Amino acid sequence: MMKILVTGGAGFIGSALIRFLIKHTQHEVVNVDKLTYAGNLDSLTECCGDPRYFFEQVDICDAAEVNRILSKYQPDKVMHLAAESHVDRSIDSPGEFIKTNVIGTYVLLHASLEYFKSLDEEKQQNFRFHHISTDEVYGDLGAEGLFTEGTPYDPSSPYSASKASSDHLVRAWSRTFNLPVVITNCSNNYGPYQFPEKLIPLVIGNALAGKPLLIYGDGSQVRDWLYVDDHVLALLTVLEKGILGETYNIGGHNERQNIEVVKTICEILDRKVSDKPKGVSSFSELITYVKDRPGHDLRYAIDASKIESDLGWKPSESFESGIAKTIDWYLNNAQWSERVSDGSYQGQRLGMAKG
Incomplete structure (x- = not known):
């Protein structure tokens, strides 16, 4: 049994990680999250009250609190997942x-x-700092x-540039200070509980509401x-088995154009929704x-x-199976989406998630 500190644990990927750890392992989990607009404790309802789960509403920029x-x-x-991650927002507000x-x-x-230095030799041998990053740091791949x-690295947006910077810092702390680190760079994630600014949940929500499904350019961008x-x-495979100082790319082997995803x-x-919005036949x-x-x-595209x-490790879900599961989840969990849409999820407070 381990005690794992997860930053950004109320976000999309972080909450999925914590739900798995609490449901399928004996590990203790400390969730550190600032609860920005994208942090949603509704995604961790099943973990609240478990004696192995602890929550701290803290900004990782606050050194004293960290x-x-x-x-x-x-x-x-x-496991460091806390990040601002939406490209459009990074263009509007790069400072955040x-x-x-x-x-x-x-x-x-x-x-x-500093914490690592304070540990005894046995605990130092077991300690890991796992930095979770993105494939966007590599920039535009081109057609082949x-x-x-x-x-x-060749980042294009303020978001990807900031993540590239964080990757470089982690490597520097490994090489200069011998902090035991591993880094992973993943492709586009999707699934249940994703904040609806991202493509797939945004399209699902807007479609059900009869709103326009906005496609940038001609939709030929591939992810x-x-x-x-x-x-x-x-992530857990890398945490347990990854070689210190190494980077591992994580991809789904599911390249699709954005327009293909939307269609x-x-x-x-x-097929699934008979009661379509007024005036919509398809x-x-x-x-x-x-x-x-x-x-x-x-x-x-990830190798x-x-x-x-x-x-x-290799992915078990095809895009066809994964997108079907995702759509079913959103259709069956309208209350979660409604609380995000009306903003009521932001009424969460520290005490609600204490373990």
Whole structure:
């Protein structure tokens, strides 16, 4: 049994990780989350009250609080997922991305190093700092090839640039200060409980509401789609088996153009939803093309052969199976989506999630 500190645990991927840890392992979990707009404790309802789950509403940029948490809980592992992650928001407000993704990562690294130094030799041998990042740090792939762990960084947006910066900081703390780290870079995640600013839940929600389904440019941008529960298993595989100082790319082997994703969602909803919005005979009628956003990369695609060959992980969900599960979840959990839409989920307070 381990004690794992998860930053950003009320976010989409972080909450999926914590739900799995509490449901399927004996580990204790400390969730550290600032609860920005994207942090949603509704996604962790099933964990609240479990004696192995603890919640701290803390900004990772607050060094004193981060030091307090490390001292109080004495974690065996740190999994760093806290990040501002929406490209459109990074274009509008890049400063928040620099603060959280760069300064926040520095504060967490510095505090983790001091904590690591305080541990006895046995605990130092077991300690890991796992930094979770994105394939967007590699920039625009072009029509051919795949991102490997050796692909040079070439970020295009303030978001991807801030994540690239955080990756470099983590490597520097490993090489300069010998902090035991592993890094993972994942492709686009999707699945239940995803905040509806991201493509798939946004399209599902807007379609059901009869709103336009906005497509940047001609929708030909390609992404590799990774079901979030597959990602969780990959993260835990790297945490347990990954070689210190190494980077592992995590992908779903599911390249799709954005327009293909949207049309697939429309086709599934056409079959599953009989009570369509007024004036809509097929959800695809709602597709609306708009001007492309600045710095929009054409294609991302992950070569995940390293994690597959070295650590034995591979995704279990195809895009077809994963998107069907995702749509079913949103259709069956309208209350979760409604609380996000009306903002009532933001009424959460610290005491609601204490373990």
